[in-house]
Amino acid sequence: MIDWLDFSLTPTVLYALVAGSALPIYLALIARLTPFSGRKALQFLLSSVVMIVLWIGLVAAGPGSHSAGRAEIGIGVMILVAESLFYLEVWSLLSRSYTLGLLVTLYRANRPLDEEELARSYRGGSGLSWIMEQRLSGLIGAGLVREDDGMVVLTPVRGVAVACLYRLSIMVLGLRRTG
Amino acid sequence: MRQALGLGAAGFTAYLGTLLVMLRVSHRTTPALVVTASALAVYGAMIVVAASLGRTVLFWPVSATYWFLAACFLMGFGAIYKSISLRILLDLLNRPGRADRYEGILNRYVQEESYQRRLSVLQEAGLAIRGTVGYEVTPKGRRLASIIDALQRLFKIESSG
Numbered sequence A: 001m002i003d004w005l006d007f008s009l010t011p012t013v014l015y016a017l018v019a020g021s022a023l024p025i026y027l028a029l030i031a032r033l034t035p036f037s038g039r040k041a042l043q044f045l046l047s048s049v050v051m052i053v054l055w056i057g058l059v060a061a062g063p064g065s066h067s068a069g070r071a072e073i074g075i076g077v078m079i080l081v082a083e084s085l086f087y088l089e090v091w092s093l094l095s096r097s098y099t100l101g102l103l104v105t106l107y108r109a110n111r112p113l114d115e116e117e118l119a120r121s122y123r124g125g126s127g128l129s130w131i132m133e134q135r136l137s138g139l140i141g142a143g144l145v146r147e148d149d150g151m152v153v154l155t156p157v158r159g160v161a162v163a164c165l166y167r168l169s170i171m172v173l174g175l176r177r178t179g
Numbered sequence B: 001m002r003q004a005l006g007l008g009a010a011g012f013t014a015y016l017g018t019l020l021v022m023l024r025v026s027h028r029t030t031p032a033l034v035v036t037a038s039a040l041a042v043y044g045a046m047i048v049v050a051a052s053l054g055r056t057v058l059f060w061p062v063s064a065t066y067w068f069l070a071a072c073f074l075m076g077f078g079a080i081y082k083s084i085s086l087r088i089l090l091d092l093l094n095r096p097g098r099a100d101r102y103e104g105i106l107n108r109y110v111q112e113e114s115y116q117r118r119l120s121v122l123q124e125a126g127l128a129i130r131g132t133v134g135y136e137v138t139p140k141g142r143r144l145a146s147i148i149d150a151l152q153r154l155f156k157i158e159s160s161g
Helices: A011-021 A023-030 A040-061 A070-096 A098-109 A115-125 A129-141 A158-173 B002-025 B031-052 B059-082 B084-093 B102-124 B139-154
Strands: A145-148 A151-154 B099-101 B128-130 B135-137
Touching: A011 A023, A011 A040, A011 A070, A023 A040, A023 A070, A040 A070, A070 A098, A070 B059, A070 B139, A098 A115, A098 B102, A098 B135, A098 B139, A115 A129, A115 B102, A129 A145, A129 B084, A129 B102, A145 B084, A151 A158, A151 B084, A151 B102, A158 B002, A158 B059, A158 B084, B002 B031, B002 B059, B031 B059, B059 B084, B084 B099, B084 B102, B099 B102, B102 B128, B135 B139
Parallel strands: none
Antiparallel strands: A145 A151, A151 B099, B128 B135
């Protein structure tokens, strides 16, 4: 059966695998550059740009480079996108996960914490309200909600459309609990 | 090449179909585990079936197509399954006037429902236990937290949440 599998790699595809799998290295290096300190989204975006530029450079001038066809380029792009999304998932868990944030808070406290202490100590003492502020500013920035005299209001077109789409997705996927 | 792309896309379609069934019948497994385990299982099955057909299968184009589509789907699924922001939108959609006080959302959802659910997840996964004094990490939780801590230091992530 294995005889029917063709594992041969063209340089374009090989370079995509190499440039994509090294994305965590670019990310770790860029995170150490002072102008990007604390700017997580920008760090990941820049790492992805480095990955793409490196791939293009290798395809154009690397060993064994040749005139690649459209299909070959397409396969290379799909590999780069798939690898980037995989790392983005892992990196999002590290930088944005509420559950893992609570676990790390408990671990760093190095002693038992009751519910209130844990909530207060969350994210180095920022507390749970930090999550609310951070998520709300994102929603306002995206035009999905607006603040009006202490009230948070769903915007009539974009906010309602996204919320309805979200509700439909939950139904289609058959999820019992979310968020 | 076209055949390889079609095979990868067909494998992804089979994955979606499998998922829609599995998410409805798996009551004891978390949806996150269902979607990731199904992605790997369907991929393995797709390669075995393709190689059994007696025609040459271009491994990398088939794999690239399948994982490109699967990664895009998993990204969206992650947002639907765990996003606090989307959950806040849905909460607002169900409120009178599609509006709520800031403190109302914070207390009802972030500090109560979502917080309690995550504490339950930590206990169900065996990462933390609730003792008489409060919550503490288990040896398993300590191992995972130390890995996360090391990775956060590597990527200069001060804290998560």
